[in-house]
Amino acid sequence: MLELKNIAKRVGAETHIHPTSLEFKPGSFNILLGTTLAGKTTLMQLMAGLEKPTAGEIWFGGVDVTGVAVQKRNVSMVYQQFINYPNMSVYDNIASPLRVGGVDSAEIKRRVGAMAELMRISAMLDRRPSELSGGQQQRTAMARALVKDSDLILLDEPLANLDFKLREELRDELPKLFGTRECVVVYATTEPTEALLFGGVTAALHEGRVADFGPTGDVYRQPATLTGAQVFSEPPINTVKVNKSGDRVSADGNVNWAAPADLPDGDYIVGIRAHHIVPVETPGSVPIDGTIKIAELSGSESMVHFDAFGSDWVSLSHGVHPFDAGAAATLYADMSACFYFTPDGKLVRSGETGGGR
């Protein structure tokens, strides 16, 4: 078990990580979700022991490892950039952690061979990393990370620099690679969809703080905080200030809709994901009149940015729905699916599960 106990990281006057406590169980797949500069990489460097926390402790398997050098910890890491030793062949790259670890050469040969087989780079073992494609380079880096039996495997956006097809392919294989291992896997990503595909446990990071932490599905469907919901929504979640009194919820008197029965009267911030606002009226939906700013039409989806009563809104819908920029339009929000947060951003009610947390 990897435990971060109130760790913080400051560099000069800048705080990169605010005091954070997290626990990762052995055999678990953990996701650090956040935009760039959210602190994902810093957190990973702290976990690996490449950086020392300015405060707090890191425990692994019941032992305080805060000051232990990275060489003495049994970790591996894969970076977004394809990092391999350019002066070594692919075989030597994969064998390198085993050689440093003093494993005998017959065993090295066996394990490198098996790992290359698994990563499907057996044919490239004699080549230099620079002679491989990007996908193969990253497979080499992963093979090197997986060939030793690490207690902690850190993957820092390993698929971000790959093209779409390779990303899908590797994304499929990844969970299978860790399936039987008793190690802690931490995977950093900027993409909410990727987190959802992997499942496991997600920590939503925002500006060096953990906005939410829990099973990925829970964090997505009932985010504990507004920040957590914002981190876990792509395109960005729409928010609007509302007031609930009696059986109606009203957004500054512009639109109003039937309030959920279990919601106490008061002020709230409503968060509604883009795919719950569509250009077609559905039973029970709330019409929102606005001005179109941009309509991005891909083959099968329409993303419409529009302006309604002073805020920016985003709608994401299936099918192609052309809009002219500057035109007035009505879009329909399924308010039964929205989140209600307190004005300081705590979840009160999730429209996706019906409960709070």
Added chain:
Amino acid sequence: MRRLTWLVPTIYILFLMLPIYWLVSMSFKTTNEILGSFTLFPQSFTLENYRVIFTDPTWYNGYINSLIYVSINTVLSVCIALPAAYAFSRYRFLGDKHLFFWLLTNRMAPAAVFALPFFQLYSAIGIFDTHLAVALAHTLFNVPLAVWILEGFMSGVPKQLDETAYIDGYSFPNFFVRIFVPTIAAGIGVAAFFCFMFSWVELLLAKTLTAVAAKPIAATMTKTASSSGYELGLLAAAGTLTIIPGAIVIYFVRNYIAKGFALGRV
């Protein structure tokens, strides 16, 4: 118009090659022919000049001396510059940028400024007229240059490579020697080349700091006046031989130098 595209490069190369051709052609002539008539080709082709150089110890020792101190200097400069450049490329510390610039300003002073202090100092500590004296004096110019070139190459290597090596279990010295140095081999080649060339052509310090035992070839060449006047043929042969080491080194690093230019560090 298109047919003439070869013309300008050809003229340019002719201009470049002319002095070198003249030198080489002179080295195969007798001094009498050089002084007596204007000839494009050696009329009485002779290898006598080269024979003198390769058999007379006062001549060939000049080459040996030069090669010894240039080699010491190159190895010394690169070995000192490697850790320094690594520090500049990987760590931020107070005044790092100023220090980096200040290193370069060492190269702005003419060598003559340092000739007297070096001469007095080396005489006092007893290393005057040794290969080490010249090699050490040249590091004053070559270390900053090597640091500058190597820093460029090192900064082109992502910091994650270092981290990956530590994660794999490499200690710092182990990583530096077994992974980092091979990774920037091209940069080391370029840095060594520039150190070599500077030290090879620098005359003033080399001449001032030596007398007999470590006298460089360039100093030998200035002492060819004999009773019959200057021996021009001999001098030309010596000059031709002086070009050769540089040409050999350039041949080996020619591809890396292009990379150095791309990094803006050469």
